[in-house]
Amino acid sequence: MNYAFELDARKNWAKDVYAGYKSTKLRGPLRSAIRLHDSLAASLPTQAPIALITARDCDLTRHGAAEPQGQAITVSGRVVDEDGRAVSDSLVEIWQCNAAGRYAHEKDDHDAPLDPNFSGWGKCLTDSDGRYRFKTIKPGAYPWGNHENAWRPAHIHFSLFGNVYAQRLITQMYFPDDPLFPFDPIFNSVPDAAARQRMISQFSMDETIPGTSLGFTFDIVLRGRTATPTGM
Amino acid sequence: MNAKQNLPFEPTPSQTVGPFFHHALHWAKSEDRAPDVGELRVRGMIFDGDGVGIGDAMIEAMSASDGKLSRAYSHATGEFAFTVKRGAINAPLAYVTVFARGMLNHHFTFVVDRADHEALANIPHERRNTLVAKPIALNEFEWSIRMQGEAETAFIDYR
Ligand SMILES: [Fe+2]
Numbered sequence: 001m002n003y004a005f006e007l008d009a010r011k012n013w014a015k016d017v018y019a020g021y022k023s024t025k026l027r028g029p030l031r032s033a034i035r036l037h038d039s040l041a042a043s044l045p046t047q048a049p050i051a052l053i054t055a056r057d058c059d060l061t062r063h064g065a066a067e068p069q070g071q072a073i074t075v076s077g078r079v080v081d082e083d084g085r086a087v088s089d090s091l092v093e094i095w096q097c098n099a100a101g102r103y104a105h106e107k108d109d110h111d112a113p114l115d116p117n118f119s120g121w122g123k124c125l126t127d128s129d130g131r132y133r134f135k136t137i138k139p140g141a142y143p144w145g146n147h148e149n150a151w152r153p154a155h156i157h158f159s160l161f162g163n164v165y166a167q168r169l170i171t172q173m174y175f176p177d178d179p180l181f182p183f184d185p186i187f188n189s190v191p192d193a194a195a196r197q198r199m200i201s202q203f204s205m206d207e208t209i210p211g212t213s214l215g216f217t218f219d220i221v222l223r224g225r226t227a228t229p230t231g232m
Numbered sequence: 233m234n235a236k237q238n239l240p241f242e243p244t245p246s247q248t249v250g251p252f253f254h255h256a257l258h259w260a261k262s263e264d265r266a267p268d269v270g271e272l273r274v275r276g277m278i279f280d281g282d283g284v285g286i287g288d289a290m291i292e293a294m295s296a297s298d299g300k301l302s303r304a305y306s307h308a309t310g311e312f313a314f315t316v317k318r319g320a321i322n323a324p325l326a327y328v329t330v331f332a333r334g335m336l337n338h339h340f341t342f343v344v345d346r347a348d349h350e351a352l353a354n355i356p357h358e359r360r361n362t363l364v365a366k367p368i369a370l371n372e373f374e375w376s377i378r379m380q381g382e383a384e385t386a387f388i389d390y391r
Contacts, residue, residue, distance in 0.1 A: 012243050014336035021248075023334030026281035027379050033339070033389035036354055040319075041327055041340070041390050044299040046292075048260050084240045095256030103252040107288075121256030157250060159257065165294050166390035168329055170338055172247040189336045190245040198244050221241040223391065 011192035020185030022146055041166045042224075048091050048161060050125060058124040060094075060136040064117025070099025070137030072213040075173065075201065079130045079160060079220045086130030087167070087222055093123045093159040094134060101140030110142050135213065141180060153180035153187060160220060167222040174200045175216065246338060249331040251288050254305060262302040264313045267371040272325055274343060274365055274373045275313035278306050278332075281380030285310020289332035291377070296323035306332075318371075324351050325365060330377060330387075339387040343375050359386040 016028030056062055061072060075094075079087040097103045097120060100112040104119050118137065126132045139154045155172040162168060174187065181187055181196075190196045198221070207215020267273045274293070278286045289306040296319025306312045316326045324342040331338050343365050344351050352360045362385045365375035377385050 012245055014246055014248075016335070016337060018336060021334070021336070024336060025334075026284075027286065027332060027334035028336065029339060029384060029387055030281075030380050031384055031387075033387045034355060034359075035389045035391060038342075038351075038388075038390060040296055040323060041342075041388075044294065044296075044327075046294050047298060047300045048303075049301075052259055080241055082241050082243060093257060093260075095253060097252075105252040105255060107251055119255070123259070157247075157253065157256070159249075159253075165299070165327055166340070168292075168338060168340075169244065169246060170249050170331060171244055186247060186336070189247075195242065195245050198242065199247065220244045223243045 012190070012195045014189040015191065018185060018189040020146075021189055024189075038166075042164055044165050045163055046161050046165050046168070050091055053091075053123055053125060058122055058132075058134050060096075060118070060120065060122045060134065062135075063119050064115075066117050068098065068115050068118035068137050070115075070118075070140075072135070073138050073216055074133060074135050074207055074209070074213050075156065075216050075218055076131065076133035076207055077201075077218040077220060079126050079132065079162075079222065081162070081167070081222050081224045086126075086128070087160075087162050088126055088128045088130055090126045090130075090163055091123065091159075091161045092126060092132045093121070094136075094156050095121045096136065096139040096156040097142055099137050099140050101142035103142075112140070112142070138175070138214075141178075146185065151180055151183070153178040153184050158218075158220065160222060162222045162224065164224065167224045169220070169222055171199060171220070173218045176200055176203055246336060248333060248336050249290060249338075251333040253290060253331075257290065257303065260301065260303050262304060262314065264304070265315055267315050270318055271315055272318050272371045272373060273313060273315040274325060274375050275311070276365075276374055276376035277310045278312060278330070278377040279310060279379065279381075280334075283381070286332050286379070289330060292329040292331070293326040294329075295319060295326060302326075322350050324349075325373065328377075335379075339385075340390060341377070341385055341387050343373070345373065355386055362386050
């Protein structure tokens with residue numbers, strides 16, 4: 001095994017046990033993952049119940065009786081694999097806290113107001129070119145118990161299935177120039193600075209809709225040159 | 233030497249699923265149910281490095297037959313269960329992906345029904361038993377996931 005290769009591959013990936021993020025201590029595997037080629041893992045698409053998806057699922061501002069509080073934004077982008085091929089017709093799920101930094105989740109004990117018009121979850125399929133688009137509100141930053149005065153930078157959680165099992169990814173999308181970046185162990189668990197930049201969305205005037213919403217773009221690259229069958 | 237260097241696009245890193253995914257991902261969650269004809273159920277526990285059950289994990293299983301997703305959430309004690317269609321005799325019982333708060337990456341693994349299963353061929357001998365489920369009834373199996381320790385589950389990198 002080429003050790004340099006291993007190091008290179010890992011720099012794009014968060015550390016499993018990372019001192020700054022306390023909960024990783026007992027939950028991150030201590031042994032290296034075993035490299036395998038498996039023809040089913042590399043070729044079988046995971047079949048989620050996508051027939052349940054409706055057109056309004058991608059507009060998180062329309063899930064309540066009225067508009068939610070906060071800055072209306074769109075988040076759009078393209079999902080590709082490492083060869084730049086579009087990941088088409090593929091499930092994207094997102095979840096986030098509201099503008100005040102509070103999740104609509106019973107385990108969130110942050111003392112910030114809930115918004116009755118905002119649940120914070122959405123889903124859609126990528127189109128034939130790998131593109132997706134959500135309308136939502138900009139999430140707030142929120143405190144957490146990891147260390148003294150710990151705050152998460154504003155983020156949207158993304159879950160992607162790709163076209164085959166081995167492309168599965170859950171990540172978080174951040175916003176440009178967040179002053180909390182240097183202090184956040186989850187963001188900094190990714191060793192490589194360039195790789196961390198790939199989790200940050202970009203502001204786009206082209207995607208900004210006059211009088212309505214600010215546009216952010218976030219392109220996502222799934223692993224899988226070898227995990228994708230040739231000819232796909 | 234390094235084929236990855238020739239790839240035009242670098243992958244987006246993984247980040248933890250965190251503690252607040254339950255409602256958002258619930259629409260695709262599967263109910264814990266007894267296996268139908270041609271199906272199997274796997275139940276077990278997910279443990280952290282202290283041997284304590286992980287109560288906020290998501291365990292996704294994919295059928296080796298039709299690729300159908302079975303999305304399960306662990307209970308407060310760390311128990312989980314999933315039901316999938318059975319695949320070919322030489323295929324795993326299921327392909328499994330593990331997520332939880334405190335896991336910065338997801339972890340791929342798989343589960344088989346016998347120690348001499350051909351899917352274990354490239355798994356080091358001393359780790360094979362971490363992927364073998366115990367039959368407990370007709371089409372019912374018991375299999376636990378251990379994140380650390382002597383019997384740390386063998387996790388897989390499909391790169
Ligand atoms: Fe979050």
